Amino acid sequence: MxxxxxxxxxxxxxxxxxxxxxxxxxxxxxxxxxxxxxxxxxxxxxxxxxxxxxxxxxxxxxxxxxxxxxxxxxxxxxxxxxxxxxxxDFGNGRLRETLDTDPGRERDLYALATDLLVDLHRHPAMPGLPIHGLDQWLEEVQLFIDWYCPAVEAQVDVEGYRSAWTEVLRPVASDGLGPVTVLRDYHAENIMLVDGREGVAHFGLLDFQDALAGHPAYDLASVLEDARRDVPPGIEREMMDRYMASTADAASFERAYWALAAQRNTRILGVFTRLWKRDNKPGYRRFQPRMWGLLERDLAQPHLAPVRDWFDANLAEEYRRLPWKQAA
Known part of the structure; x- marks a missing residue:
């Protein structure tokens, strides 16, 4: 540095x-x-x-x-x-450390994080942003095949993988929700608490240079299924309901939430493996247990059955835990 x-x-x-x-x-x-x-x-x-x-x-x-x-x-x-x-300079009050120090504020601060997205999504997507839709989602989950599977020496059905994800994600791409501005890395380590500001402006946003025009469920899944800290499932459910109170089609939003959470978590498994293998940053392996736990919970949703079945057929337990064991 x-x-x-x-x-x-x-x-x-x-x-x-x-x-x-x-x-x-x-x-x-x-x-x-x-x-x-x-x-x-x-x-x-x-x-x-x-x-x-x-x-x-x-x-x-x-x-x-x-x-x-x-x-x-x-x-x-x-x-x-x-x-x-x-x-x-937004100071040192990052959301991650604030919650670690004072977990009693978790519900209130995640409510504010949810309300910020509700406020952001009232606006049309920022002009000129690249699209984040079906083609991009499929390209992103390919990172899992390209990096994770070779790292654990797993032989998998690549064609069936893409087919399963297409079946799950195509209805999300056509559900009519959005596009909105997707910050893409909206989570507790990219949010600062700014003194002297109220409401959603109290949250200072960071690391948004890769913003895209996409589905409103993506950033909510990003902050509630955080790769770096555990969010209690009860808080996640409460914040989903809080967001959906502002949504005309709550059923479609919930379907999209679980599908895009699974898509994001699968992509991150690939990205973190790439950081380990290509960029010599093995510390990212320590996040694997959380990522697999989140992904497996997402895949329990009935409408994600095609992807769940692919994982069950292609990646047994030892392939899901190997990078974590190697990091020990």
Missing amino acids: TPPPHAQAFLATCGWEDAQILPLAGDASFRRYFRVVDGSRSAVLMDAPPPHEDPRPFIAVAEWLVSRGLSAPAILARDLERGLLLLD
Whole structure:
């Protein structure tokens, strides 16, 4: 987490020449974040190095979200050629740690996370976003075949896999709900609690540069079936009902919720395996037990029977637990 060599010169051009640059966070991409401190003021430096990263989608989505009354970081300065952004600092109050420290707030804060999506989905999808529909969903679950199955040396029926997912996801793609703006990585580690702001603006949003135009159930499944923390099933059910109170077709939404939760969790199993095998980040194996637990619960839904049957026929118990055992 060493700052890029041109960071200090960039900060000098925007009035932060005397600031300290402190490591803040990295993520599964090439992006890195630093806290910039100058006396009593602070900001966040995003390093999104070209050609691996392009900060322009982040800027566009951030400005669109703010125009809709939500809290995304203000862009204080930018150097697009070198992939540097200076952002508003939302502080340290991340939802993940807040809930870990004070689990008694879980219901209230997940209610606010749900209400934020209700508010966001009242607006048509942000213009110009790529579509997140059937073709994209099928492409994403292919990551499981491409990365997870080879990692555990499982020989599987690839044609039957795609056929099963198509049967499950095609009704979701044509149910008429959406498209809306899908933040895509909406979960407890990408939500900040911003002091001095009320309502849905109290939640500061991060990591939305991959936003798409897709189904409204996707982000709700993302936050309630979190890859990195357990959400009690009772809270999940309550928040689903809370969201569906604003939906004209609750039955279609619930069907979509379970299907897209299963799709997302399957994709993540593939993504985390790719991070382990390709990017030398074996720590992502520790999430496998939670991901399998979530996926198996999703697949218990009757309308997901084609996919459940494929998993039962192709991946026995040892194939589902192997990466976790290897991480021990």
